[in-house]
Every structure is written in C-alpha cells, then in structure tokens.
Amino acid sequence: MKKLINDPFEFVDETIEGLLLAYPNHFERCEGSDRALKRADGPVEGKVGIVTGGGSGHIPVFLGYVGPGLLDAVSIGNVFSSPSPDDMLAATKAADSGAGVLHLYGNYSGDKMNFGMAAEMAEMEGIEVQTSLVADDVVSAPVAERDSRRAVAGLMFAYKVAGARADEGASLAEVKEAADLAIFNTRSMGVALSSCTIPAAGEPTFEIADDEMELGMGIHGEPGLRRTKIMSADEVVDEIIANILPDLPFEEGDEVAVLVNGLGATPPEELFIMYRRVVHRLDEAGITIRQRYIGEYATSMEMAGASVSLMKLEGDLPRLLDAPAYSPLLPQWPK
Amino acid sequence: MKKLINDPFEFVDETIEGLLLAYPNHFERCEGSDRALKRADGPVEGKVGIVTGGGSGHIPVFLGYVGPGLLDAVSIGNVFSSPSPDDMLAATKAADSGAGVLHLYGNYSGDKMNFGMAAEMAEMEGIEVQTSLVADDVVSAPVAERDSRRAVAGLMFAYKVAGARADEGASLAEVKEAADLAIFNTRSMGVALSSCTIPAAGEPTFEIADDEMELGMGIHGEPGLRRTKIMSADEVVDEIIANILPDLPFEEGDEVAVLVNGLGATPPEELFIMYRRVVHRLDEAGITIRQRYIGEYATSMEMAGASVSLMKLEGDLPRLLDAPAYSPLLPQWPK
Amino acid sequence: MEKLSASDVIAFLRMLADEMPTHKERLRELDAEIGDGDLGVTIAIGMKAIRDGLPELEGDEPGVILARSGMNFNREAASTFGAIFATALMSAGKHVRGKAEIEVEDLPGMIEAAASGVSARGGARPGEKTILDVLLPMAETLEREVAEGSSLPEAARAAHETCLEALEKTKEMEAKHGRGGWLKEKSVGVQDPGSTAICLMVDCFARFVSGGDQS
Amino acid sequence: MEKLSASDVIAFLRMLADEMPTHKERLRELDAEIGDGDLGVTIAIGMKAIRDGLPELEGDEPGVILARSGMNFNREAASTFGAIFATALMSAGKHVRGKAEIEVEDLPGMIEAAASGVSARGGARPGEKTILDVLLPMAETLEREVAEGSSLPEAARAAHETCLEALEKTKEMEAKHGRGGWLKEKSVGVQDPGSTAICLMVDCFARFVSGGDQS
Numbered sequence A, B: 001m002k003k004l005i006n007d008p009f010e011f012v013d014e015t016i017e018g019l020l021l022a023y024p025n026h027f028e029r030c031e032g033s034d035r036a037l038k039r040a041d042g043p044v045e046g047k048v049g050i051v052t053g054g055g056s057g058h059i060p061v062f063l064g065y066v067g068p069g070l071l072d073a074v075s076i077g078n079v080f081s082s083p084s085p086d087d088m089l090a091a092t093k094a095a096d097s098g099a100g101v102l103h104l105y106g107n108y109s110g111d112k113m114n115f116g117m118a119a120e121m122a123e124m125e126g127i128e129v130q131t132s133l134v135a136d137d138v139v140s141a142p143v144a145e146r147d148s149r150r151a152v153a154g155l156m157f158a159y160k161v162a163g164a165r166a167d168e169g170a171s172l173a174e175v176k177e178a179a180d181l182a183i184f185n186t187r188s189m190g191v192a193l194s195s196c197t198i199p200a201a202g203e204p205t206f207e208i209a210d211d212e213m214e215l216g217m218g219i220h221g222e223p224g225l226r227r228t229k230i231m232s233a234d235e236v237v238d239e240i241i242a243n244i245l246p247d248l249p250f251e252e253g254d255e256v257a258v259l260v261n262g263l264g265a266t267p268p269e270e271l272f273i274m275y276r277r278v279v280h281r282l283d284e285a286g287i288t289i290r291q292r293y294i295g296e297y298a299t300s301m302e303m304a305g306a307s308v309s310l311m312k313l314e315g316d317l318p319r320l321l322d323a324p325a326y327s328p329l330l331p332q333w334p335k
Numbered sequence C, D: 001m002e003k004l005s006a007s008d009v010i011a012f013l014r015m016l017a018d019e020m021p022t023h024k025e026r027l028r029e030l031d032a033e034i035g036d037g038d039l040g041v042t043i044a045i046g047m048k049a050i051r052d053g054l055p056e057l058e059g060d061e062p063g064v065i066l067a068r069s070g071m072n073f074n075r076e077a078a079s080t081f082g083a084i085f086a087t088a089l090m091s092a093g094k095h096v097r098g099k100a101e102i103e104v105e106d107l108p109g110m111i112e113a114a115a116s117g118v119s120a121r122g123g124a125r126p127g128e129k130t131i132l133d134v135l136l137p138m139a140e141t142l143e144r145e146v147a148e149g150s151s152l153p154e155a156a157r158a159a160h161e162t163c164l165e166a167l168e169k170t171k172e173m174e175a176k177h178g179r180g181g182w183l184k185e186k187s188v189g190v191q192d193p194g195s196t197a198i199c200l201m202v203d204c205f206a207r208f209v210s211g212g213d214q215s
Ligand SMILES: Nc1ncnc2c1ncn2[C@@H]1O[C@H](COP(=O)(O)OP(=O)(O)O)[C@@H](O)[C@H]1O
Pocket: A080, A081, A082, A109, A110, C031, C035, C036, C037, C038, C039, C042, C079, C080, C081, C082, C084, C118, C119, C122, C123, C124, C129, C130, C131, C132, C177, C178, C179, C180, C192, C193, C194, C195
C-alpha cells in the first residue's frame, strides 16, 4: 500500500484534523458531530442551506465544495461509505438559517438510505428539506433508467450551480430547480487505468493488468463498460464522446461546459491531451464550449484515470457557473 | 505504462495544444517558438519581465505559474529535459517591455547551460537579464554547498514572491532581490513512494518495492537520502522537519509559510494528514505558521509522494505572498 | 440455552463483535468483485461500534439492546449495509418490545419483521440479490421449526442451514440494488456479500445458543 | 577513407542518426541509475533533429555542418547533454573553419577544441565523471596516432579503443556535475551515461571511415 498514512482506521479523522488546522477561518465542525463540517461564516441569514455528504476518498468531493457560492455543510463518511444519519442531521441543522435545506449528493444507495433517515429527522425538528440526486454516469444504466445511474465528477456542476443560485437569494424550490436542471443536463463517462486502495482494507479494490484499462469504471472502482488493452488518449476520448453525446442528446448548436477530471494519479498533462481531443470532437459536432474545467474535481484516492463531463448550458446555467465561489481545495476557477 | 497519451513523442506538444485551446485568453505562444508561452496580455508596459522554464512533466511547474501577479513567459522542454536556448530567448523577448527580465528557474545543469546561452543572446539583442536560481532541496547537498542544491516545490514561493514584487513596479534589481530572499529563506525535502515514467522512455525511471519509500528523492526520481521500509506519515514528517529546521535554521519565534506538496499520485487526504503533523512539530518548535499551501504545486508526473517546504517570513515576504495572482492551473490561493 | 435474557443478548453481541472482523478480508473480496470493496471495513468498524456500545446497554431489555446496537453499527459504519442492518435490528428489536427474554417462538416474527423493515427501507424484493434473499427463507424455516416444537439451538441451526442454501442461490441472482445493480448480468456468479455477512452472523448465533463453539 | 568531404560528413551524420537511437534503452538505464533517465530519449530526439537538418546543410563546408548539427540536436533535445554536445560539435567545427575536407591531422585539434569548449561551458575538470573524461584521452591518442603517421581509419579505431578504456575508468569516478553530483560516492560503480553515448558515436565514426560496418 503506497500511502503516507498512520493508522488506517484514523485516516478520515486525521484528514479532518489537518483540514481544520489548515483552514480555521473557512471550516468549522458542526455541533454534535465529529464527521460534519460547515462554513465557518454560516449559516448565512436568509439563504437556503445546501448540504452534501458521502464517503471519504474523493477530495475535493465532498468537503472541498463547502464555501461561499458553494455548499454550506457536509457530512463525512468512512472511505467510500456513507456518512451516518446523525452526521447528516448535524450538517443539516448547521446549514439551516430558516430558509430550508437542499440535500444535494450522489445517487448511491447507502447515501440515499442514510440521508433519507436524516431528512426525516430534520423534518421532525422543523427544518424543510428537499433532495436532489446527481446521477451523471452514462454507462451505469441505460438512459431509460437514469434514476439508477451513479454520480461521478458531474457533481461539480450541480454544486456550483446550486450554490450560486442559493447565493442569489433564491427559495428552496428555486435552488432545487437549478440543481435539477444542472443534473439533468450533465452527462459523464470515465476510464480507470489503475486501482485505488481503501486504507483500512489494505488491498487494491480491483486487479488490472499493466496493459489494461477499464472503460466506464465508477469512482469507487465499480466495474464499468468493458476491460480493454490500453487505448490511446484520442481513442478513449472518442469513445467517451460517442457515449455521451447521444445520451442527452447534445446537438449541433448547443453550448456546453466541459469538465475533464483527473481521478488522482493521472497528471494534468494527460488531461490537457484529452481536452484537446474533446475540442476537436465537439467542433466536428457543431457544439460550442463556453467554459472548461480541467483538473482534479472528484478523485478516487490514487486511482489513475480520468472522466469527461458535459453540461448543456440553458437558462440560468451560464450565469450560475460564472458566479463567484471560493474553496481552498478547488482549482482556481477559469476566467 | 499507465498513461492516457497518444504518440509519446508528441506528449509535450499535445499538452501545449490542449492548454492553448483551454485558456486562449490566458496563454499565447511566443513569437518564433513552439515551445514558449507568454501571458496573453503581456508584456506589461514598464513591468520587469520574469521568465522561467524547464522540463515538462511537473505541471503546474513551470507553465502553470504564468499569469498576472506571477510570471510573464515560460520555455518548455521535453519531459525532464531543459528547453532549448532558442525557446528561452523567445520567452525572454516576449517578457521584455524594456524594464529587463529576470530568469528565475531551478538549479539544474541542463537548464543553467541553456539559459546561460539564452541570456547571452538576449543581452546581445539589448535585453537586460538577471538570473536567480532556486535550490531548496536540503538533502541534495550539505548547506555549505547550497549553490549546488536542486530545486523542488520551493519554486512556488520564489515565483509568487518575484511575481508580486514585479507587479508592484519594482526594478529588475529589486525583483531579483525579492526572489533571492525567498530562495534563501526556503528549505524543502520530499519523499517518493513510486516512480514516474517518462512517456518516450516507456519504463519507470526507478524500481521501488511495494513496501519501500525513498526519503529525499528529487522530483525527477534523482536518488535521495535513503531507501527505507514505508514509514508512517507522522514518521516521515518528523524526519523531514528534523532535516529542514536546522538547515536555515528556522528558530523559535520565526514566522513561516508552509507548503505540503503532492507529487502526483498521492491524494489530498494524505497531504492533510501530513500537514497535521507539520503543525504539531512547528508548534513544539515555537514556530508560527502564517500561511499554508496544501496541494499539487510541483508534480513529477504520476509519482506517489510528497514534499514539505518552509519559507521563513521576513521583510516583504508576507505582503508579497498575499498579493493577488492568477493562473488557471493552480489551486485557489488560501485566504 | 432455551431463552435469551438481556445479558445473554449482550454476551452474544460481544461474541459476534469479536468474531465478525475476522471475516473482513473475505467480505472485502466479495464486495470488491461486485461493489466497491468496503464491506469488510464496514463490518470491522461497525462491529467494534456495537461492542463499544454494549456497556451502556447493560440493564436495558433485549429488544432495546438489539435496536440500539443496530444504530451504533450504522453511526460508526454508515453505508448501504449499515443502514439495512440497523433497520433489520431495529425492526427485530421492536418485535420483542417489552419482553425480558427472547424465546424460540419469537424468532420467526423477528426475522419477518427485519425482512419487512429492510424491504421498506431499501425497496428490495425477493430475488434481487440482497439480504432479503437469506432473511425470508430463514423466517420460513424458523416458523416450521417452531411449529414442530424444536428447541432454540435446533431452530437456530436449521436457520443457519437454510441461510447457507439461500446464500448459494444468491449466486445465480442478478443484482438490482446498490452497486451490484450497475453490473446487471455481470453480477451473476458471485454470492451476495451482504448475505454472506448475515450467514456468518447466524452461524455465530447458532453456536452461541448451542452453548459453545461447535462450528 | 582518408579524408572527409562535406558529403562524407553528411553521410556519417546520417549513419550516426540512424544508429544511435538503437541504444536508447541502454542509455536510459544508465541515466536512470545516476540521473533522471532521460538520456535515451534525448539521444533519440536529438539524433532525429540532426538527421532532419541534414538536407538544409547540403553545400555547406564540413565545419559548418558539424556546428549546425550540434545546434540542431540541442534545439530539439535541449538538456545537459544537449548543451554539452552542441558545444563540443560547435568547437570542433570551428577548429576546421574554412576547410573543404577533414583530414586525420585535424582530428586531435578538433577533439581538444571540443574538450576545452565543454569545459568552458560546464566548468567540469578531468576526473569528474563527464564526457571530458573520454574526450581528453582520445585527444592524446589521436595526437600520437598522427605523429606515428596512422591512417584515418587506424587513428579512429585507436581513438575508439582509448574511449572504451576511458569509459571504463569513469566507473570509479565520483560525479561532481549534473544530477550525478547529488549522489556523491553513490555515483561510483556506474559508468558515465554521457561518455557512453560518446563512445558509441566514436565507434560509429571508426566504422564509417573504415568503409563499412565492421563492428
Ligand atoms: N436495497 C437493499 N436491500 C437490502 N440489502 C441491500 C440493499 N442494497 C444492498 N444491500 C446489501 O448490502 C450489501 C452491500 O453493502 P455495502 O458494501 O455497504 O454497499 P455499498 O458499498 O454499495 O454502499 C449487498 O451485498 C446487499 O446484501
């Protein structure tokens, strides 16, 4: 296990300790929980609160999206496991200033069940809660079963858009509407070249030969579309684009935002090589790129691989993408 | 080779192509060179130009530090190899608005010889050139031979400080003075857990067993202090701190900036675990952390590992660190 | 053993919490094949949470001990399995609310209650490769055993045998829930990791009520 | 072959550019042991640059062809080796400025010029595990060969033998320059990668002037 860690069972708590030591003006613990963090300056009076959460091991997802113009609080699970309902409830309370709270997270059964319990408890305590689930990975289920798809890096678009909308003073229903539009308009697909290792498990999650890759793998190492010999960057992008475009569909004349996301070990150089090909392909398809994000926005520990996400820009989305937002765990927003 | 690339000999040029497609308002090619980039809005009238350069494979080093409040132009070599004097000259010309140019780069013999030739040529063309060399890696030579030390992630401090000073309208001598103070006050040491692979070489640069790490390795895989069984994050930090503190020396009452830098494959979670320990150790030593940077500021392709850099804050350094600066390839500046 | 007093339940949970983490690697492997590989860690952390919570439950009635232990598991090791398992223990615990002892006659109803709680929580139906596929057959077996007048150890051993057979059948099922659900037909051939964990627990229970480690 | 005309120099450089990349892996390995592993790639790219530049040099005199080829190498494959090698070729080329043919009598001076150019560029002195440690012994050998009236092929083969012996001696040297310099005593035992490349080139030259591949 090639890791710079101490006791693997302390991995998450030591990460949080380091984070709080690093950014004491940005993050604070939520009352009554060791596994929930909030904006140090929150809750913001009158603003709809946005809460996310999920397993650890994906920084900047999830906690790296807490900040002005983004999310208000986050609950933190063990590596690749859901946070507990108690932590989610603590985050929900910490995010609520009376305007209600949006639970915005990835479509994973553990998170859904636990957030479901937390939402019930929050409502019993008088907090209005709505839920939006990100489900952007096109290979995880056919488009007819979109509701069962899993979330990958497309989370970023949903967070950015919902956070900006809440910042504008929108109501809970309006924030959810913006998040849902971002979610509906986003499609992603990835490729994995090597496994990650859950620290406390001690073994790589999957085996993969030196000359193999897996197309469509999820960000926890969930099996994907197919295992193949390593393909070139251009071939990989071509196959991803071929899967993504017809799914929404993205069509000639559309404007999109593009996210080329690194899963961890893949260097930025390779993401630029991939982005290059994305531009060529979208040019051919008559699709205009209005904004692009290239870097690590959702990782899987030290997994090598990358994903491409497209969000079709409609209505408020361009404005909300460009709105100011800050978190010390994110790349600088491209201008 | 677990890489998302096409022809390995096109690696650098395709990276640059992707970068230019991504940020056309930020980067532009320098006249007469395919391997030199400048700020799209440069040269800035009356401002001292700052030029860097070096081998590819370290993003955001080197080209990711071009931008407002940072550097003006960069020359780009093959992976881990120096740029050519022609490219350096092109960058130097593109950075010069008449106020002279600082060549600010890492202390590597290839870069030094080639930059040396470029500086001679630039001077023949009437451009005043000064040079500052970053040499922060404490394990590469004893302190008495500081001039022969190599550069690692401490480059970031020198870039940030020099860029901010130039932005203030300082003269070439003043910009060099600020850069030299940052360089003199910075000490770094790293650890590598796995090798990187130069794409065109096709083989990992070094072999390292699954349960081994190398303390003090350079960012190109240059052998370090010693090969050991994997140590815990806390032990690694303790050894790094023990090597760094006496070297300057950093002493009780000092204020410092800390950089915990990921080399590529090491996830942010582990950097926070390390930062936690850095805080504990510096607390004990009576050293105050005024600013901290945690993330990927200088990488070695997909190498797993990390480094810790400290810069003692004196004179203008705190002000210059906090000055505004922008590049889409860097993490957001911590507030 | 013919009945489980509150302190018996605590003793059983302590034995379970000591034993289950030894299966961490096996559960990790199964979950890695059709999921994300965290089930072994989840069981290890969750069982430790159950154990750590037991002293505080001293003096409570059996049903409360079970329900609270389920919540303790999911507090420290929340996950799909955590939520499902907590729901199962809470439902089973509710079924024996107010009772000072658990008798063999209570078992069928407890397992049925667990199954319907799980189904309500996660929306699974029989045949979808979830722990329902071992809970429901066990409930049937236990009902038959009780009707036939079996002792608690006899009933528990019969339940464990049924559980193993049912677990074997999960191999042929196509997962519809959780991470396995994304695999569709590719999930066929691997036994359900969560059901495997349940079988290991039932085995432990059968040995506990038989008064010793006879596995 | 007794003299090298401009077109001979071009033919030699073409042969060199074809051959050297076949040693890429060996040079990569050596450089990885005491450096950063890029020398093989540098040679492959630089030699291709020399080859691609040859058509444009058609019609130039031998010294210019050498000097320009050195610059072409370092333009595409700049590096420590690139700068050093370009300097060496430029210095050697300057030494035969104005001459239409290179004769055996020119060789000692060319190699001496290369050595002093390299020393001026990189500050290395003999015994510091750099290409100086093969260049200087070769210059001596060539001087002796010329004094003894050897033919060009004889002199070239003698130079190659000296080069190999000198290369062997670099193993025992401690690097003081470049990346090897950070290794100090740990650099002992490995032969100098850059000098290895030079020896391979001299071998190629000896075979070229001997009129065929006799290696
Ligand atoms: N809807 C469901 N109802 C009952 N059991 C389920 C359900 N979904 C999953 N499970 C059980 O949970 C197990 C996986 O647990 P876990 O590893 O925690 O899931 P994940 O890591 O995917 O969140 C499965 O093997 C299955 O037995």
